[in-house]
Amino acid sequence: MIRFADVYKGFGDKQVLTGFSLEIRDGETMVIIGYSGSGKSVAIKHIVGLLRPDEGEVYVDDRAISELDRAGLTEVRRDIGFVFQFAALFDSMTVFDNVALGLRRRDVPDDEIAARVSEALALVDLTGTDDRMPAELSGGMRKRVGIARAIALRPRYILYDEPTTGLDPVTSAIMDRLMVRTREHLGVTGVVVTHDMRSAYTVGDRIAMLYEGAIRQVGTVDEIRATDDPVVRQFIEGRPE
Amino acid sequence: MIVQIGGSAVRGLEAAGRFGRFLADTGRALPDVGTWGRLLIVQMRRVGVDSLPVVVFIAAFTGVVLALQASYTFTGTVPLYIVGTVVGKTMMLELGPVLSGLALAGRVGASVAAELGTMKVTEQVDALETLAYDPYSYLVIPRVLAGTLMVPLVVAVGVAVGIVTGWLASLGLLDLSTPEFVKGLQFLYRFKDTWYGLVKSASFGCTITLVGCVVGLNTRGGAEGVGRSTTQAVVYSAVLLLVLDAFWAMVLL
Structure with a gap:
């Protein structure tokens, strides 16, 4: 609460x-x-x-x-997962690394990181965008990556x-x-x-x-x-x- | 008048307090090696290796100019091998570290302030925090350590290049042989000449990156704020470098 x-x-x-x-x-x-x-x-x-x-x-x-x-x-x-107003994606990282960053902090094994990033991107309908940079995404897609980054942590x-x-x-x-x-x-x-x-x-x-x-x-x-x-x-x- | 002075004093104290807190937060983050350790190599490449061309360029021409100016000054008064002494001593003690430092204040200081400033105004720093990262571990320590470790190395390369170009200028443009130039280099040389320049360079590297981080992470106000921070970082770094230069001369020489 x-x-x-x-x-x-x-x-x-x-x-x-x-x-x-x-x-x-x-x-x-x-x-x-x-x-x-x-x-x-x-x-x-x-x-x-x-x-x-x-x-x-x-x-x-x-x-x-x-x-x-x-x-x-x-x-x-x-x-807690936080989805920012303008997504606040790390613009020097790919979509995959953006979503994986919080998991790496939690010492999640690499194979599990890959699975959870994939699952989170699927949940926001962004499967296949792993290697794209934030600058290549539309505003809506960036926000969805922001959601994926939050939910990948299973908060x-x-x-x-x-x-x-x-x-x-x-x-x-x-x-x-x-x-x-x-x-x-x-x-x-x-x-x-x-x-x-x-x-x-x-x-x-x-x-x-x-x-x-x-x-x-x-x-x-x-x-x-x-x-x-x-x-x-x-x-x-x-x-x- | 009194109100203005008082206001300035209060703002100065507040800034000193913020800087002290920044240093304390940075020190507190030091044990988090797991975070900053893997980012250090990347920053060492960006601060050090990527800065080599500009430093080498400056040092190369400085070496030539030093040789020619020394020859112009000493011809007919003292033996010309003193050109080697002037080139070596000046590059190691002063021009190598200071000219490189000022160039790096522009290149590295501006880059750090702009990068962190942009991250700040686009909430990327807040995002790092919500992902349970400490921004001081993730952003500040790798950059400051990289600056402190790599700037002396870059300066050392610059000094070597300056001496080599001074030697080549002496051979090609002056009536000086290699043994004479080397004799001049060794004349009055002390090991302190080497470590003094490197210690000074380390302090410059630390200052440039620290100022870039402090100014960058205190950025406010969008693109205009990022531009303001970038300028401030370069100006503050350059001023502090000159102050530090005088400080080390008073303390160590």
Whole structure:
């Protein structure tokens, strides 16, 4: 289980999170929605210790992230896969090496690495791209390699940072299908940060809206669809006012 | 005025604190040999072998110029074999390490800052962390160690080339024989001339790569930030090299 407990985070004079609290249950996919720049990505970066809260705490399986040293953090990160907004593939490595890198860190034998990379690429429909460089891939393919890199580690949690941003509707739908498939195949707990409501409805078990630094509302997809909170309604309907 | 001075002092202290923390994090990552060990060879080739052409080019012409300038200065006043002394001493003590160092600040320092800066702004450094790698083990230590180990070797080659071209210039363009040039080389030679230049070069290599890593990993702001970091790395390295040059002269000579 992942739990944000009254997290505050600011950068200079700008306060991004102001009392952010949220609980993500094992096995579910939680979608965090919110306006651009509202702090969604900042929030999930706390889960893997890329950012530390100014106040409050983030717990992963009851381990307080900000209290961990680097060794402890490394231990937690072994259970978490992170899919970055722009994939963050290593541009000097082939697709195979990108997916294999995390496995090498875990001292997985070479033959098993080959099998797991192959399996992960098959799961994201990218079989046969092993030798290609990231620069040779489209945006959607790069994001799928990012997912393959995360799932090859067989993590317990996968965090997706804006997985469909910048993609055309069809490729976005493919990404959504991949996220659903990943959960069904691997049974992982997912956290998806997005402002794409179609994606949120497709992949989420529950949806939480981040607004002005804190959770405005959290509920099942049906509850969010039926909400009468004016701020949430405006966002999910995409109304300018 | 007072506010400006205070602000500058605070920023200076913050930068010193960040650098101290950077060094501490780098030291803490040193035991992770399994990560940086296999990357070291690649970096040694990039920092060392790939830098040889530019260093050899600079050293070759420096040797020729030194021989001609020494001849111009000493003709008619002291025996001309002193040309060998000037070429050897100057290449080993000063021009070999410093000119090579400045060239490598441009070539290696800029390359390290641009590479790590790009990795930083495209979240590749964050991705490394989420894959349970320590960026200091994976990125910093191989580069700094490669710089510290390879720059003295590259400089040594450059010094040798400079002496050879100085000798060839003496033979071809001056009225000097090989025995005379060699006599000049041996005259006033001390073993310290050799190790002084190499120690200095090692400190230059460490500084160039360390500055490239620090500046690169603190890059912000996309392509413009990468460009800014690259320039900063070259400027900071060049300035620090000249300061270090004076420091070693005061401490070791």
